[in-house]
Amino acid sequence: MPRHDLQSSDITPESVYVDRRRFLAAAGLAGAGVLAAGTLARAAFAAGRPGQQKSLGTPYGLQPNDTPTPEEDVTSYNNFYEFGTGKDDPAANAQDFKTRPWTVKVEGMVAKPGDYQLEDFLKPSRMEDRIYRMRCVEAWSMVIPWRGIPLADVIKRAQPTSQAKFVEFTTLLDPKRMPGQRYPVLDWPYNEGLRLDEALHPLTLLATGVYGKDLPPQNGAPLRLVVPWKYGFKGIKSIVRIRLTDRMPRTSWALANPGEYGFYANVNPAVDHPRWSQATERRIGSFRRLQTLPFNGYADQVASLYSGMDLVRNY
Amino acid sequence: MPPLGGLAREPRGFATALLLLTPLPAVLYVAAMIGDLFYGSRFLGTDPVKAGEHALGEWSLRLLLATLAITPLRRITGWNWLAKHRRSLGLYAFAYVALHLLTWTLLDVQLLISEFVGWADVQKDLLKRPYITIGMLAFLLMLPLAITSTKAMIARLGKRWRVLHRLVYGIAVLGVVHFFMAVKKDIREPLVYAVVLALLLGWRVREARRSRLQRASAPTPA
Numbered sequence: 321m322p323r324h325d326l327q328s329s330d331i332t333p334e335s336v337y338v339d340r341r342r343f344l345a346a347a348g349l350a351g352a353g354v355l356a357a358g359t360l361a362r363a364a365f366a367a368g369r370p371g372q373q374k375s376l377g378t379p380y381g382l383q384p385n386d387t388p389t390p391e392e393d394v395t396s397y398n399n400f401y402e403f404g405t406g407k408d409d410p411a412a413n414a415q416d417f418k419t420r421p422w423t424v425k426v427e428g429m430v431a432k433p434g435d436y437q438l439e440d441f442l443k444p445s446r447m448e449d450r451i452y453r454m455r456c457v458e459a460w461s462m463v464i465p466w467r468g469i470p471l472a473d474v475i476k477r478a479q480p481t482s483q484a485k486f487v488e489f490t491t492l493l494d495p496k497r498m499p500g501q502r503y504p505v506l507d508w509p510y511n512e513g514l515r516l517d518e519a520l521h522p523l524t525l526l527a528t529g530v531y532g533k534d535l536p537p538q539n540g541a542p543l544r545l546v547v548p549w550k551y552g553f554k555g556i557k558s559i560v561r562i563r564l565t566d567r568m569p570r571t572s573w574a575l576a577n578p579g580e581y582g583f584y585a586n587v588n589p590a591v592d593h594p595r596w597s598q599a600t601e602r603r604i605g606s607f608r609r610l611q612t613l614p615f616n617g618y619a620d621q622v623a624s625l626y627s628g629m630d631l632v633r634n635y
Numbered sequence: 636m637p638p639l640g641g642l643a644r645e646p647r648g649f650a651t652a653l654l655l656l657t658p659l660p661a662v663l664y665v666a667a668m669i670g671d672l673f674y675g676s677r678f679l680g681t682d683p684v685k686a687g688e689h690a691l692g693e694w695s696l697r698l699l700l701a702t703l704a705i706t707p708l709r710r711i712t713g714w715n716w717l718a719k720h721r722r723s724l725g726l727y728a729f730a731y732v733a734l735h736l737l738t739w740t741l742l743d744v745q746l747l748i749s750e751f752v753g754w755a756d757v758q759k760d761l762l763k764r765p766y767i768t769i770g771m772l773a774f775l776l777m778l779p780l781a782i783t784s785t786k787a788m789i790a791r792l793g794k795r796w797r798v799l800h801r802l803v804y805g806i807a808v809l810g811v812v813h814f815f816m817a818v819k820k821d822i823r824e825p826l827v828y829a830v831v832l833a834l835l836l837g838w839r840v841r842e843a844r845r846s847r848l849q850r851a852s853a854p855t856p857a
Contacts, residue, residue: 595816604682609752
């Protein structure tokens with residue numbers, strides 16, 4: 321098989337695709353049973369029947385009425401300006417985007433920098449299915465079953481030096497393949513960043529999949545960041561570079577409009593966007609507004625990262 | 636100059652077509668929003684409220700620009716019969732703005748609908764968010780124009796009617812500015828409206844200057 325035809329599904333063992341509980345149950349059966357469980361799990365995704373959360377992964381920080389947003393919405397309503405600024409542009413314009421081969425560079429203040437083929441980059445880590453809340457800075461939200469690896473794995477493997485304080489992420493720059501980059505809507509390539517402790521937090525995920533499948537291009541294939549307690553624009557897509565640094569990275573939206581978007585971008589109902597309130601949100605797929613929660617419902621896990629910080633100034 | 640295309644008179648059925656077609660987008664978008672929100676249809680994609688709200692807003696701008704295009708079009712083509720449709724186009728533009736505002740209030744912000752939203756929130760939006768302030772101002776300025784759009788009012792106001800209805804130029808500018816400020820980053824679409832508006836207003840400035848010049852250069856008795 322030519323290398324560019326490789327799908328991560330060719331490399332990732334089938335077991336990873338199947339929910340752990342299902343897999344354990346199936347493991348007792350013959351090999352055919354494992355395959356059957358895989359088929360079953362996939363059928364459950366496709367059917368979208370109630371109670372499907374169980375087969376989609378482990379819920380993190382979900383509220384009582386949170387249910388996964390339909391896959392059709394998750395994969396057709398996207399902010400990914402590299403493929404156009406409309407919500408449906410990415411799904412329309414990214415279909416031919418080839419994500420193999422894909423190289424990820426890890427560099428900067430690390431003992432072990434390197435250029436990795438995506439497959440090698442992912443191989444040492446265990447894939448996990450996690451259902452997170454997602455809150456966009458535009459005051460809409462979703463609940464998304466991601467698949468990915470903890471970012472901490474990757475960073476620890478690279479061995480940050482003692483000077484490293486921040487992690488900077490960069491999206492692919494290729495206007496031929498990413499038509500949105502032909503217009504200076506943002507200062508391309510897209511850049512994002514986290515403080516090192518945020519990057520090492522166990523909730524921070526490098527996602528390669530959604531709804532039990534490889535990420536479709538419009539969702540940031542083949543590798544994207546997911547930081548569930550921050551606004552969605554922190555979730556940089558199609559990552560090609562991860563750089564450890566001692567300076568706060570200059571992030572794309574904060575550069576484009578510093579009065580409206582900050583480096584931290586923690587979900588905070590008490591700090592309004594200059595043009596709209598952040599106190600409530602519209603959940604995609606349902607009509608009534610919900611209250612926005614501090615740190616998007618993950619305060620118990622992450623609020624301590626910001627103790628003593630003025631979150632109004634550091635928006 | 637003879638009228639272009641031999642359209643010295645209004646083509647038959649034009650008035651009826653205008654009457655039926657102009658409200659059509661509003662009817663379709665409102666029906667689609669209600670269907671998508673409460674009856675499981677999927678006409679407007681993932682976020683029917685935003686899609687409908689934005690579409691109604693853009694249609695109101697289109698109709699407003701169409702209203703402003705009538706006079707230049709009439710002068711250039713000689714289709715003078717267009718004049719009598721200017722008022723109804725303006726009224727339609729007002730109706731679209733009203734629906735846009737209603738969608739924003741009830742379906743988007745959810746005032747009176749959501750237990751988490753109160754008058755205080757709307758007040759804050761109106762006073763602290765310039766693009767909303769400007770949009771609301773444009774709507775409020777349209778109210779007197781809509782109220783005085785009847786024949787009786789035209790007769791009653793006489794010359795003052797024309798003066799009052801010059802407000803429409805300011806309203807159009809506010810509408811386009813509102814659109815500019817509402818988009819996050821990609822200003823290409825509002826730019827199109829701004830260019831069209833600039834052309835329509837620029838034409839008027841040129842005409843005014845020309846007629847002043849003509850008056851100035853008219854022969855005066857020795």
